[in-house]
Amino acid sequence: MNASESPNPPYFDVLFDRIASGDHEAVTAFGRHVHWGLWESNAADGTAADYLQAAERMCQRICDAAKIQPPARIADVGCGFGGTIASLNERYQSLAMTGINIDSRQLQRAEELVVPAAGNQIQWICADAASLPLDDAGFDAVLAVECIFHFDRPRFFAEASRVLRPGGVLSLSDFVPQPRMAAFMDGGAGPMSEAIQWTYGDVDMSCSLEGYEQLAAEHGMRLLVCDDVTEQTLPTYDFLCEGARRWHDQKHAELFLQATGWLQKASRKKMIRYLILSFEKLASRAG
Template sequence: MNASESPNPPYFDVLLDRIASGDREAVTAFGRHVHWGLWDSPAAADGSAADYLQAAERMCQRICDAAKIQPPARIADVGCGFGGTIASLNERYQSLAMTGINIDPRQLQRAEEQVVPAADNQIQWTCADAASLPLDDAAFDAVLAVECIFHFDRPRFFAEASRILRPGGVLSLSDFVPQPQMADFMTGGAGAMSEAIRWTYGDVDMSCSLDGYEQLAAENGMRLLACEDVTEQTLPTYDFLCEGAQRWHDRHHAELFLQATGWLRKASRKKLIRYLILSFEKLGDRSC
């Protein structure tokens, strides 16, 4: 099957196989969160799976904090993966009603197996497309999209996020955002690296600049609330991922992974692509 024919990113197929085989590094590093890590002191990263898990949890908490959650609250985590973000919120807060949404039922199954609601929290798992959310209008205080929006139809997702957020609610997300001079290049799929990226990460769209995000927000009744550039704090991620790929049995897939991830590492180090945490506030009804 061509990677573009599946709604599930190829790296999840590899990761689920590694977890099923009992790969301890995969279970430790990615059994909860499947996204980049964040180090307050990148030089202190030690390259271990346990250190990576802590960095991924730190990233998750930073994105959730940008949503300004105030219990009691209703939270929609779109592209919820293995449920790590909801697990983190479940441990940190009480009186949350949380809905995890993912297009891949395998990920939702693992999430449901791994996350048990704490005392006053409620958790629901829903299989759905981010561009067509089966959720009520103006029903949520926060919408989260942790390192997954590049898989979505952005305009439709922004419209859906705006629809389900109450006035004053917040959409918080993280993304690889190109500098203006890179945006047109990224629209073409990262040039020579496009095939490696497609076979590693699936169909991804890293062409939305910060200006593009502000325009999407304005078109959907939202405004940019905050923008945090954490690119430098994510850089140890690349060393960890590339070192791990050296030990994969499937050398063909490992080489594609190293090409794609190496290209993204170079672009990130040069800050041609920035890892941003963005939050957007849903504005009130202007007719009122």
């Protein structure tokens, strides 16, 4: 099936197959979090367990940018296997958390894996990020951990602004192009477009930091945190590419290596930066 015919990112289809086959590395590295890792130094050891720790570190950094103060209501949009909610569930009490995803398979796994701790509440909702079935001004934080490139950004920002209370925070991570790259990325990734489509599905990496600030202003928010962690994510690429070289499906492995290698090169040259961004909803804006 062509990636464009699937409602879900192709890498999740591959991951579900690997988990179902009992692939220990896939379960360890990606059974909780499905996103890039963050290392305090480049001293990654290349193991799945090390990658899991780095992914948890990334998750916590993004959540910290949301300035969460219990008791709080939190919406995690594009929640994957529930790793971010699991992390918050372990770190805090008195949270009411809602995990939202368009893929019911991911929600089913999340519900099986994450059990609310005492004092916390968790619900899972199958919905589109551009049309959140959530109350107006009902949330203290909205999270989008490494998934916003799959969303319609303007519609998602409008929805995030709508559901956040004044003073609430939207926190996200994204691959953000430098201004000189943004126009190029707006038309796709040139010769890498097919490999990226087959590997990561429909992605939009054309929103620069200035574009994000404009989106925020248009929806009654202001930039609160801009954390460039590009250098700390670089060991991710070696881990992902080394794993792909062991895949049985050589065609898919080749496309994955092309797409991921291109992103690695762009990141090393700082043409694309991995940014953690958070935005505060201004009190003067009506819900």
